[in-house]
Amino acid sequence: MSGPDASALQRLRVFRGGSTDPYYNLAVEQRLMEETEEDCCTLYLWQNQHTVVIGRNQNAWRECRTQLLKDEGGVLARRLSGGGAVYHDLGNLNFTFLMPSGRFDLDRQLEVIVRACARAGVRVQRSGRNDLLAGGGKFSGNAFYRAGGRSYHHGTLMVDVDKERLGRYLSPSKAKLESKGVASARTRVANLTDYVPGLTCGELDKLLEASFSEVYRLPVEPAPAPEEEAVEALRLRNAGWEWIYGSPMPFSFQCGDRFSWGEVELRLAVEGGRVSQVQVYSDAMDWSLPARLERALAGAPFDLEALCRSLEGELSDRPRMCRDLCLMLKEQEI
Numbered sequence: 001m002s003g004p005d006a007s008a009l010q011r012l013r014v015f016r017g018g019s020t021d022p023y024y025n026l027a028v029e030q031r032l033m034e035e036t037e038e039d040c041c042t043l044y045l046w047q048n049q050h051t052v053v054i055g056r057n058q059n060a061w062r063e064c065r066t067q068l069l070k071d072e073g074g075v076l077a078r079r080l081s082g083g084g085a086v087y088h089d090l091g092n093l094n095f096t097f098l099m100p101s102g103r104f105d106l107d108r109q110l111e112v113i114v115r116a117c118a119r120a121g122v123r124v125q126r127s128g129r130n131d132l133l134a135g136g137g138k139f140s141g142n143a144f145y146r147a148g149g150r151s152y153h154h155g156t157l158m159v160d161v162d163k164e165r166l167g168r169y170l171s172p173s174k175a176k177l178e179s180k181g182v183a184s185a186r187t188r189v190a191n192l193t194d195y196v197p198g199l200t201c202g203e204l205d206k207l208l209e210a211s212f213s214e215v216y217r218l219p220v221e222p223a224p225a226p227e228e229e230a231v232e233a234l235r236l237r238n239a240g241w242e243w244i245y246g247s248p249m250p251f252s253f254q255c256g257d258r259f260s261w262g263e264v265e266l267r268l269a270v271e272g273g274r275v276s277q278v279q280v281y282s283d284a285m286d287w288s289l290p291a292r293l294e295r296a297l298a299g300a301p302f303d304l305e306a307l308c309r310s311l312e313g314e315l316s317d318r319p320r321m322c323r324d325l326c327l328m329l330k331e332q333e334i
Contacts, residue, residue: 009103010039012216013223014209017046020090022053022077027234029152030080031226033098036150041103042223043112043212044096044154045205048088050074052169055083055143060245060273061253065333067304069169078244081154083130083143085170091160091191093201095208101151108215109153113140115211120204121196130155137190159201160193241301245273253302257328261285261321264328266293270302286318293325304329 015032017025025046032044050073052064058078060066063085066076088094097109113132117124125133132140132155142155166189193199213220237243256265262284269277278297280290296314300306308326315322 008039009041009099009216009218011037011041012212012218012220013040013042014212014220015042015044015223015225016205017044020047020049021235022048022051022075022088023235023238024231025094026053026077026079026238027231028226029096029098029154030234031231032096032223033145033150033152034148034230035226036098036100038100041097041099041216043208043220044098044223045208046094046096047090047092047201048075048077048094049090050165051077051088052085053077053079053088054085056080057082058085059251061302061334062251063170065169065171067330067334074169076244077238079143079145080147081143081145081152083141086141086156087161087166087169088156089162089165091158091162091201093157093159093204093208094154095157096152096154098150098152101146101149104151104153106153110142112208112211112215113155113157115215116204116207117192119207119211120192120199122192134190134192134195137188137194139190139192157201157204158189158191159199159204160191161189163189163191241273245302250276253332253334255328255332256281257324259321259324261324262289264289264293264325266297268297268302273302275300275302275307289321302334304334 017028019025025048029044032042036042052069052074054060054063054076056079060076064076069076095113110126110132114124117134122134127133127138130142131138139158140155142153144153145151192204209220250269250271253268253270254266256263262282264284265281267279268275275297278294280293282289292314296310297307300310307329311322311325
């Protein structure tokens with residue numbers, strides 16, 4: 001994705017997001033792109049609070065411990081661009097370059113980031129096409145999207161991210177889960193504060209604006225806010241179950257355990273974020289158990305709370321069995 005004819009740009013704009021809601025911020029990003037004018041490049045700077053963002057073609061459960069994230073007050077979001085899963089908190093600054101596709105120039109856009117980091121006192125190296133490294137650790141991953149003759153390039157800048165949380169949420173679950181979705185590459189990450197103690201996202205924000213103007217040799221003006229009604233419609237889409245979990249890629253899930261009442265193995269096929277097929281194997285004395293579990297789980301959303309509610313409804317006369325099965329599912333860290 002490149003287009004070196006960026007010299008035709010006549011205007012530079014900066015838009016700073018005022019929200020930390022990922023569904024809203026991703027909606028603003030899409031709307032800014034749709035409103036991009038032919039001679040303009042906009043730099044959008046924004047932050048999300050306690051969020052995992054997955055790529056367009058990723059399996060949410062393969063990439064993130066979704067229930068742990070939810071239990072700890074976090075949010076899962078899906079973006080339009082490809083690439084891997086990332087963790088955002090207020091120690092991370094997100095950037096997006098938005099422009100007509102004919103003006104797209106990846107080298108120039110990355111140069112803005114490199115110069116801003118140099119101004120902060122950090123030497124940066126490019127790694128492959130999509131990553132930026134500091135001291136051998138990845139602090140910035142980049143992804144891309146194009147539609148309607150317009151493009152954007154966005155990425156993360158890890159200034160002072162909680163790496164312990166990042167590692168917990170983005171670690172693979174214990175479940176046996178097979179999927180054809182794109183998987184994230186796990187690499188060593190770094191914060192810019194590892195090299196410049198005390199650096200803040202606010203300081204890096206200002207350095208990015210200065211480097212943006214320097215690289216493109218144009219003054220920077222504030223961007224007008226995107227049309228709010230359109231943003232709200234996109235926010236609702238972004239927050240919906242079907243968008244976040246309803247991936248078109250089917251996958252299978254398997255788990256099992258032995259209990260006082262017998263051994264059980266669950267095999268679930270999941271499509272569009274819901275259980276489409278159920279197979280149950282058990283040596284329990286209750287011969288009706290497999291059929292009851294299949295009836296309970298078929299069609300349920302693939303979500304720990306939803307699966308347990310379905311089991312509770314079907315096994316109201318078997319509370320101990322229901323508790324055991326829900327505990328087994330919880331231990332898979334789906």
